[in-house]
Amino acid sequence: MKKLLFFIGIISILLFYFWSKLIVASILFILILDSFTVKILVSKLEKILPKNIWKIISYGYIIMLPVLFAIFFRTFFFDIYYVPSSSMERTLFPNDYVIINKISYGVKLPKHPRNIPVIGSFFTPPKNEYNIYQSLKPFKRLKREDIVVFKAVDNSDKFLIKRIIGMPGDTIELRESKVFINSRALKEKESYSYNFLLKNKIKNLLIKNYSNKEYRKLPFNEKNRYKKNVIEKPNFNYFLFPASKQDNWTRDNYGKLIIPKKGMKISLTDENIGIYKSVVLKFENINLQELENQYYTFKNDYYFMMGDNRHNSIDSRSFGFVPESYIQGKMIKVFSRKRLFSF
Template identity: 25%
Template sequence: MSFQSILGNFALILFILTFVTGIIWFLDVFILAKKRRINADKALADFDIRNQKLTSEGIRLQEGGRIELESRLLKQPAWIEYSGSFFPVIAMVFFLRSFLYEPFKIPSSSMLPTLYVGDLILVNKFTYGIRLPVINKKVLSLNDPQRGDVMVFKYPENPSLDYIKRVVGVPGDKVVYKNKRLSVNGRDIAYETLPDFLDEEHLNYSNQYTENLTGVKHRILNDVQRPPFVSDPHSFPNRELCSYDDSGFSCTVPKDQYFMMGDNRDNSLDSRYWGFVPDQNIVGKAFFIWMNFASPKRIGGFE
């Protein structure tokens, strides 16, 4: 793993910080603090003997000297004090991010009109099962991704990158996208025409529809200027399960893998190009926009 990839892996950085600060906290509580106490008791005993001698000689001692000495001897070194202070906070953030909810920022327009560039979203990490942090290994299965879910996953061609798309095909499904219309297992998906959508970032209009993906209604965009075929699909695992022609493509989703597409259909690099998402790449289910600094009114659920 390169240094650059480590810097880009926030979960790994959090794990390392939690581990290091936790070790320091543990050593201080169970070893170093006890040693400081023993050394302080010895020093205080010597202090008491010396003070008794001075008192017997009629020398008046300054009050509070013993308390100040004890406080100084028991004081944690700065590096231990800071580590111990940060450990509970870092550990809590690591636990929440790893097993409950993780924040993400939408970097592109591939999920318009559902998600905008700059949307800060929350992803449920336990909906699809409990996974070990950093290595992302599932240790407890709960629910499987369903068609229509908006899912965050590790990009199959570069797992250090997180992608977000919509699940359109689950294991065993035959997904067909011809002339910009989707069908799953031979069933045509229902569409309802909506007013054209203005992409304010690029200042262009797109055709907008409501797509009913086996019970999950959501909006999609189509660009009439773009052709329906997939240009230059990559060479990916199980590529033989897909066929491409001038009108689009068809793919049969293999076991334990998922077919993903962006809602901005003609402006999304998704499973049509780089293939299926293995179960081990799943991060979680996106469900809530908690902030968009450019448009605070977008806060809320998006399903």
């Protein structure tokens, strides 16, 4: 039975190696498999090594095995993340925990120890390094309106959870807070929420936040007292991406903006260099202003993220495009004390 398990395990490890090309990890898995099954390698090591050294290795193995399993599981299969803010209300709430599927949507292998699950906090973060993950081939493709967890693009240790709104190659635009993709209006979900204004008798301006579902269920008289707080003039308290559009766009009247796609070729102009230069410099290691020709072809796919709480979310309208390599996975389960909406 143990020989059969060893044979099946070796086949699995070989498949893992051909998929991941991780030779060190594959050798480590063979050693672990051997220790639980036929113990051929273990027996040889025990005979070769001095008893004291063998005891140290044995105890270290017992201590480290659960840690290695946790790193492997959280890197390749599933992980759990904490929701810290209200940017996804009423879909997700602060203090919720979400489970994400990593293996189906392209495992992201950390290039630096700082980004390894479980043990990463023990290492110093890399400075000015943005290409921090290597993506393995996905079994499924991400879709528009998937809720995903991704590494913050500002080189911090934060992980954010938002909804994919713009796919690679899309043209995104917001008109009076309504999203248009390739000039077509995107259907709104019941859980999307906005700030609404109410003017009371003493002329004080009050703001309330309602989801589409909550607003629709308001009594007719109450509805007429509220107006969606659409920002039509530049609001300098809310930083917009790109900086070159800060004086022209708002969080509710935004774009048009083309989202970069792998293989997409653009003709460089003074305006679009201002839009794409930071993302290309960070994630593609190219300075567009130093190129000799007038065209650039993108090396990676990028996404545009937005929070469901549209007026209370710091998202791609502020920090720009998110490279595919930064997306850790798709949300598949949420654990919450509040469940107002189902998926």
